[in-house]
Structure formats: C-alpha cells, structure tokens
Amino acid sequence: xxxxxxxxxxxxxxxxxxxxxxxxxxxxxxxxxxxxxxxxxxxxxxxxxxxxx
Amino acid sequence: xxxxxxxxxxxxxxxxxxxxxxxxxxxxxxxxxxxxxxxxxxxxxxxxxxxxxxxxxxxxxxxxxxxxxxxxxxxxxxxxxxxxxxxxxxxxxxxxxxxxxxxxxxxxxxxxxxxxxxxxxxxxxxxxxxxxxxxxxxxxxxxxxxxxxxxxxxxxxxxxxxxxxxxxxxxxxxxxxxxxxxxxxxxxxxxxxxxxxxxxxxxxxxxxxxxxxxxxxxxxxxxxxxxxxxxxxxxxxxxxxxxxxxxxxxxxxxxxxxxxxxxxxxxxxxxxxxxxxxxxxxxxxxxxxxxxxxxxxxxxxxxxxxxxxxxxxxxxxxxxxxxxxxxxxxxxxxxxxxxxxxxxxxxxxxxxxxxxxxxxxxxxxxxxxxxxxxxxxxxxxxxxxxxxxxxxxxxxxxxxxxxxxxxxxxxxxxxxxxxxxxxxxxxxxxxxxxxxxxxxxxxxxxxxxxxxxxxxxxxxxxxxxxxxxxxxxxxxxxxxxxxxxxxxxxxxxxxxxxxxxxxxxxxxxxxxxxxxxxxxxx
Numbered sequence: 001x002x003x004x005x006x007x008x009x010x011x012x013x014x015x016x017x018x019x020x021x022x023x024x025x026x027x028x029x030x031x032x033x034x035x036x037x038x039x040x041x042x043x044x045x046x047x048x049x050x051x052x053x
Numbered sequence: 054x055x056x057x058x059x060x061x062x063x064x065x066x067x068x069x070x071x072x073x074x075x076x077x078x079x080x081x082x083x084x085x086x087x088x089x090x091x092x093x094x095x096x097x098x099x100x101x102x103x104x105x106x107x108x109x110x111x112x113x114x115x116x117x118x119x120x121x122x123x124x125x126x127x128x129x130x131x132x133x134x135x136x137x138x139x140x141x142x143x144x145x146x147x148x149x150x151x152x153x154x155x156x157x158x159x160x161x162x163x164x165x166x167x168x169x170x171x172x173x174x175x176x177x178x179x180x181x182x183x184x185x186x187x188x189x190x191x192x193x194x195x196x197x198x199x200x201x202x203x204x205x206x207x208x209x210x211x212x213x214x215x216x217x218x219x220x221x222x223x224x225x226x227x228x229x230x231x232x233x234x235x236x237x238x239x240x241x242x243x244x245x246x247x248x249x250x251x252x253x254x255x256x257x258x259x260x261x262x263x264x265x266x267x268x269x270x271x272x273x274x275x276x277x278x279x280x281x282x283x284x285x286x287x288x289x290x291x292x293x294x295x296x297x298x299x300x301x302x303x304x305x306x307x308x309x310x311x312x313x314x315x316x317x318x319x320x321x322x323x324x325x326x327x328x329x330x331x332x333x334x335x336x337x338x339x340x341x342x343x344x345x346x347x348x349x350x351x352x353x354x355x356x357x358x359x360x361x362x363x364x365x366x367x368x369x370x371x372x373x374x375x376x377x378x379x380x381x382x383x384x385x386x387x388x389x390x391x392x393x394x395x396x397x398x399x400x401x402x403x404x405x406x407x408x409x410x411x412x413x414x415x416x417x418x419x420x421x422x423x424x425x426x427x428x429x430x431x432x433x434x435x436x437x438x439x440x441x442x443x444x445x446x447x448x449x450x451x452x453x454x455x456x457x458x459x460x461x462x463x464x465x466x467x468x469x470x471x472x473x474x475x476x477x478x479x480x481x482x483x484x485x486x487x488x489x490x491x492x493x494x495x496x497x498x499x500x501x502x503x504x505x506x507x508x509x510x511x512x513x514x515x516x517x518x519x520x521x522x523x524x525x526x527x528x529x530x531x532x533x534x535x536x537x538x539x540x541x542x543x544x545x546x547x548x549x550x551x552x553x554x555x556x557x558x559x560x561x562x563x564x565x566x567x568x569x570x571x572x573x574x575x
Contacts, residue, residue: 023064028104034141039308040177 073111073128077152085152090223090245091289093133093148096183100146100293101137108135109169115161120192127153130161131186134169136178139300142312145173148183151223155187158229162190163200170207177306179216181296184233185223201228208235213408215306218296221246221282222289226270237405238299238357240284240292241272248275248282280361280398298355302369302376304409311411316374318350320552327544331457331482335489335527338384341366341416344456345379348372348548354379357402362394363387367402372414373552378406381416382467384457391463392423393436400439407447412555415444415468418457420489437466438574445472446565446573450558452551455479455529455538460488470537475561476554479529479538480547486526490519497522 039045074094076082082092091099097106115122115130131153136145147166149156166182173180189197211217212235219233221241225248233239233248241248249270256262256269268274275282284299286292304311324347330339346352349370356368364387368379380399382389406413422428422437444451444466452475453468464485468474479485487493495502498518505511525531532538542550 023060023067025063025067025070030104032102032105032138032141033143034138036142036305038177038305040306 069112069128076129076131076150077127077154081152088245090151090185092152093150093183093185096220096222096289096293097133097135097137097146097148099290100181100183100296101139101144102141105137106135106146107137108133109172110134110165113161113165115159115190115193117159117190117193117196119194122192125154129153130159130165131156132162132165134165136169136172139297142300142305143176143178144181144300145169145176145178146181146183149186149223151185151187154190156185156223157187157190158197158200159190159193160196160200163197163203167203167207170204170211173215174207174211177215177308179218179300179303179305180211180236181218181220182232182236183220183222184225184229185221186229187224188227188229198228201232204232205235208232212237213307216300216303216409218299220292220296221248221272222292226250226252234281238283239275239281240286240296241275241282242286242289242292243272247271276358277360280358280394283357285360299369302355302371303411304376307409309410311376311409313376314371314374316350316371320373321549323545324348324548325545327547330544331480335458335484336388338388340385341381341383341389341418341456344416344547345370345381348551349377349379350374358398362392362398364389364392365395365399367399369411372548372555375555376411377414377555378402378411379414379416380468382419384418387423388420389418389458390420390423391437391440391466392428393431393433396433396436396440396466400436400443403440403443403447407443407449410449412450412452412558413447413468414551414555415451415453415474417453417455417459417464417467419460419463419467420458421460421463435574437462441466441472442571442573444468444474446571447473448561448563448565450555450561451475452554452558453477454542454547454551455483455485457482457484458489459483459485461486470539473563475558477537477539478542478547478550478554479533479540480544481529481541483529483532483538483541484523484527485529485532485538486522490522490527491515493522493526494518 076092085092111129113130114126114128131150132147133150134147136143147169170180208217217236218238219236223245225233230248230250247266247270253264253266253269256264272282272285276285284295286295327347330343332339345354350372354368354370358367364383366381366383370377370379380402403413422433451468470477494515502511502515505514529538529541533541
C-alpha cells in the first residue's frame with residue numbers, strides 16, 4: 001500500500017465509494033396504501049368453486 | 054461491504070432504470086415540454102400521492118424486426134404502467150409515452166397495459182389511462198391491431214366492475230379512441246388533446262370537407278357537441294387534480310360502498326332561500342344549481358359533462374359525507390326539457406351510479422320531451438327509453454324531489470314512484486300532470502272553444518278552464534292522494550329530508566330477475 005502512487009489510491013477510493021455508498025436503487029420508502037377491509041377480497045368468495053355450480 | 058461484481062450489477066440496474074425513465078431520450082423529452090406537454094412519468098407523479106408509484110415492466114422491449122425496428126428499441130416501450138395511490142386509495146395507471154416512437158401502440162405496449170388492467174381487476178381498484186399516442190405501430194402490422202383488441206376486451210369486461218377513467222393528453226385517433234370510449238369517464242385538455250376516428254386530411258380526401266383538428270376532435274367540440282368528453286381542463290395539471298377529485302367520490306369497485314368523508318356541514322341546515330327560489334310564473338326560469346348548492350354538503354359538487362346537454366345536470370356531491378349522484382333538470386336551459394342528448398347523458402350517469410353503488414338523487418322540473426321532427430328523426434323515443442330503462446333497473450337507493458313541473462312521459466322517466474323510486478317527495482309548488490294547463494285545455498275543450506265566436510267570451514272560457522285544471526293538477530296533492538308522492542316537504546327542509554331518506558335506505562336490498570344481461574335500447 002505504501003508503494004502505491006497517490007493517484008492510484010485516490011482512484012481506488014473513488015471507485016469504492018462510487019460502487020458501494022453512492023450507487024443504490026433508491027426507493028421512496030413511504031407506504032401510502034391505506035389498509036382497507038373490502039368485500040372485494042372477502043375470503044368467502046374464494047372458497048366456492050363456481051364452475052361446479 | 055458488497056463485492057465488486059455485485060456493485061456492478063446494482064449499478065447496471067440503476068443505469069437501466071435511469072435509461073428507461075428517459076423514454077425516447079432527452080431531445081424528445083425537450084420537444085414534448087416545448088409543446089406544453091409533460092412526459093408519461095411526470096404525469097403519473099402529478100396524479101398520484103408522492104412516492105406511491107410502483108412501475109411494472111420498465112425493462113420490457115418490443116420484438117419487432119420489420120422496417121429497421123430492431124434498431125429502435127427503448128426500455129419500457131412507450132408506456133409506463135404500474136400502481137400507486139390517490140389519497141391512500143389504490144389505483145392502477147398506464148401512461149403512454151409520446152417520446153418513444155410517438156407513443157405508437159405495439160404488441161408489447163398492449164401487453165403492458167393489459168397486465169396492469171388485469172392487476173386492477175385482481176385487486177379491485179380503478180384504472181386510469183393517460184393517452185398520448187400517434188396510433189397503431191404500423192411496423193407491427195396485425196400485432197398492433199390485436200394489441201388494441203386485447204385492451205378493448207379488458208375495458209369491456211372491467212366495465213361496471215372497477216371504475217375506468219381516460220385522460221387524453223395528446224392525439225388519440227383511429228382505433229385508439231375506442232379504449233377511452235369504453236371507459237366510464239373521458240377527460241381532455243384544451244390544448245394538445247384531440248380524439249377522432251379519422252383526421253382532417255382523411256376527412257378532406259373522403260368528403261371534401263375542410264376542418265381543423267380542434268373543430269374535428271378537440272376538447273371544446275367533444276365537451277359541447279358530441280358529449281364524448283366528460284370533463285375539459287385548461288391544463289394537464291388541472292386535469293390530473295380533477296381526476297383525483299373524481300376518484301374521491303367513487304368506490305374502488307362494484308362490491309364496495311361509496312367513500313364516506315367527515316361532514317362538518319350540519320345535516321339539519323335549513324335554507325329559507327329555497328322557499329323563495331322557484332318563481333310564481335311557471336314559465337320563468339331559475340338556476341337549479343342554486344338548489345343543488347344549497348342542499349349538498351358545503352355547497353360542493355362535481356359536475357359531469359357540464360357543457361353538454363345543459364338542460365340536465367349530472368353531478369357528484371355528498372350528503373352527510375356520503376357520495377351521491379344527482380340528476381336534475383335545468384329550467385335555465387331549454388326550460389329543462391328532455392331531449393335526445395340530455396336523455397343519453399343522464400341515462401349513462403344513472404347506470405354508472407347504479408353499477409358502483411352510488412345513491413341517486415333526482416331533482417325534477419321537467420315540462421316534457423322536446424317535440425319536433427329534429428328530435429323524432431334523431432330517435433328521441435329510444436333515447437328517452439334509455440333513461441327510463443336506466444332508472445327502472447337501478448337498484449341503488451333512489452330519492453326523488455319534484456321541485457316544480459313534472460309532466461307527461463318525462464314525469465315517468467324522471468325516477469317516478471312506479472320506476473321503483475324509493476322515496477318521492479315534492480315541494481308544495483310541484484305540478485304533476487299529463488301536460489300543462491293550456492295544452493290540456495286545448496285537447497279537452499277544443500270543440501267547445503272552436504264553437505265560441507266571441508273573442509272575449511272565448512278568452513274567458515279558456516281562462517276558466519285553465520284555472521279549473523290548475524286547481525286540480527298544479528299541485529302535488531292529487532299525486533300524493535294516490536301515494537305516488539310519499540310526502541310534500543317544505544323547500545327549506547330539503548337537505549335534512551334527503552339525508553334522512555338516504556340514511557333509511559342504507560341497507561336497501563332489491564334484486565332484479567335472473568338474466569344473462571338486459572337489452573337496453575341502444
């Protein structure tokens with residue numbers, strides 16, 4: 001490490017930072033969907049096989 | 054710490070996502086902005102709650118290799134699709150990206166739109182489509198046509214199941230118009246937005262007619278003349294805000310009840326102005342919107358097709374916080390008469406409300422159907438029947454208030470008791486009869502009138518007979534004596550009576566006979 005030119009160290013450091021800390025697939029990290037109880041997804045509608053009716 | 058290889062993979066993902074978001078590239082985005090238009094993703098961001106949009110199929114590309122298309126490949130292929138929220142409620146969205154090959158519809162674009170439509174049908178939420186497309190991608194031949202048909206079939210199957218809203222923010226021509234036409238509401242902007250089956254050039258070559266794009270299919274024409282557009286906005290921003298407002302009135306799907314918001318407006322707020330609002334002269338107009346403003350929560354309502362067939366008002370409002378659809382004759386315009394356009398407009402609105410469990414309030418002041426060859430040749434019989442059919446088959450709570458005139462066939466059509474109106478009220482100045490006094494006397498006493506030679510004597514005879522007719526029918530009590538009117542109410546109390554009526558109907562259950570589907574007169 002001591003024998004490396006300063007330029008190489010700087011480039012290596014920059015690349016490391018670039019790939020590790022600064023590059024992320026950023027999410028909004030907010031959940032805006034309100035929880036709701038809806039008859040649409042009521043499980044009773046999913047226990048009947050309508051094709052056999 | 055990540056390995057270098059993993060870092061490279063994440064960087065590739067981030068780069069590809071950035072590339073997809075660029076659509077057809079910065080140059081084309083700039084061109085889009087120069088036209089006063091936003092990009093697909095900018096529109097979605099403005100429509101949805103901040104940070105709520107999750108995009109699907111960002112990396113999907115077309116498969117066409119005809120006419121050099123293999124060199125024109127863009128991530129996402131001309132449409133952004135996904136889901137997000139409006140005031141915390143789920144919606145599915147697709148927005149065509151004009152920067153990618155003019156937003157032309159490819160097989161792949163169709164697959165993306167269909168995927169998000171299927172997702173909406175799975176989770177039971179509204180579908181909002183933002184249209185900005187030059188039409189079918191010609192290089193794909195029948196694949197593009199098949200793609201359209203796949204979308205149309207989904208529009209048809211989703212109709213009446215989840216609300217569908219189309220925003221037209223650019224060209225929408227040829228076959229492309231049928232997807233919006235199959236949806237519940239079409240919104241257009243004053244600039245850059247047009248819809249037609251064939252453009253001005255084809256019109257010129259086929260019919261020789263010179264017509265501008267705006268006159269042929271602009272927002273002004275569609276919101277006033279054809280009735281194709283339900284809302285017209287000055288800008289895209291305004292249109293997107295209007296969409297959010299519209300969504301606030303309607304349920305997520307056909308199994309949900311209507312949204313309820315907190316109501317700060319007193320339910321017993323009486324308005325003395327209503328006792329004076331109807332002029333003594335039955336031929337004098339007044340503005341029905343003043344009555345609507347007075348009785349709904351906070352005076353707020355959202356009018357649908359406000360510029361089309363203005364003799365009838367269709368709007369969403371709230372009573373005690375509960376969304377309600379209002380249909381009202383407008384005496385200020387054509388005396389509130391029913392004609393082809395107003396019948397069609399109201400029929401569609403009634404059917405939307407019924408499909409999505411939205412209670413219906415009908416405010417009646419109708420002198421009858423508009424007579425004349427113009428109306429008969431245009432099929433007023435069938436159009437009037439549409440409205441009657443819509444009311445008659447509707448099973449949602451239906452409350453009717455007769456404000457003034459309710460004559461003849463138009464009385465029957467406007468949610469009368471026998472069309473399963475649940476609670477029918479009338480103001481004391483209501484007139485419910487087969488026709489107005491002068492017309493009735495002409496029919497009943499025609500021979501006697503003709504036999505009187507003296508002009509003064511004739512005038513007195515007509516006056517006496519008209520007075521007798523008015524005494525008998527120019528009030529709500531003859532209808533009330535038969536139970537066709539459930540109660541006569543003082544105008545100032547209308548708000549409270551409507552709220553109590555709908556509250557009483559909250560658990561209404563009515564079913565129609567089992568059938569594959571009805572055969573509404575189309």
